[in-house]
Amino acid sequence: MSISKMIVLVSAGSILYAAFSDYFNTSSTPPYPTTNLSTEDDWDKIENGIHLKTGLIYDRGFDQVRANCTVCHSAKLIIQNRADRDGWAQMISWMQQEQGLWDLGKNESVILDYLSTHYAPLEKGRRDNLNIAEIEWYILDLE
Numbered sequence: 843m844s845i846s847k848m849i850v851l852v853s854a855g856s857i858l859y860a861a862f863s864d865y866f867n868t869s870s871t872p873p874y875p876t877t878n879l880s881t882e883d884d885w886d887k888i889e890n891g892i893h894l895k896t897g898l899i900y901d902r903g904f905d906q907v908r909a910n911c912t913v914c915h916s917a918k919l920i921i922q923n924r925a926d927r928d929g930w931a932q933m934i935s936w937m938q939q940e941q942g943l944w945d946l947g948k949n950e951s952v953i954l955d956y957l958s959t960h961y962a963p964l965e966k967g968r969r970d971n972l973n974i975a976e977i978e979w980y981i982l983d984l985e
């Protein structure tokens with residue numbers, strides 16, 4: 843196996859692991875009391891524009907998203923998803939119809955701005971394949 847294939851495999855593995863690490867975490871509560879080394883305040887801070895506790899980008903709309911979107915599930919579900927404004931609006935309305943998400947009122951547009959700005963679809967990573975049949979070939983004349 844070539845090195846580059848191995849790199850691809852290893853990175854695919856780590857991405858999968860990162861996405862599903864919650865499922866692998868089988869640790870249960872230890873039978874002895876544990877002390878929390880970091881205080882709640884430590885943890886609840888912003889570093890490099892990221893709110894550490896939720897992993898969300900800290901920008902306008904963060905407070906509304908945190909208050910409304912991290913109640914039922916972790917912010918990971920948001921971070922792992924990307925969509926344009928329409929796509930986010932559809933996910934929100936799905937949660938409202940099926941999962942008991944409340945009416946977001948005037949916060950909805952702030953939340954949609956935030957989501958569609960920071961969790962927009964990624965650019966396509968590579969160009970489309972060449973359509974060989976449609977290329978007009980010519981002979982290069984070097985004279």
Ligand code: HEC
Binds near residue numbers: 919942
């Ligand atoms: C009342 C509970 C509730 C609230 C509040 C809530 N959600 Fe959800 N959401 C759910 C449930 C339940 C699921 C499905 C979870 C699963 O499949 O494990 C879900 C799934 C999702 C998903 C994954 C959708 C997919 O297709 O995989 C995203 C993204 C999401 N929510 C974003 C949000 C955002 C953004 C907000 C704030 C506007 C929000 N949620 C607020 C209940 C909620």
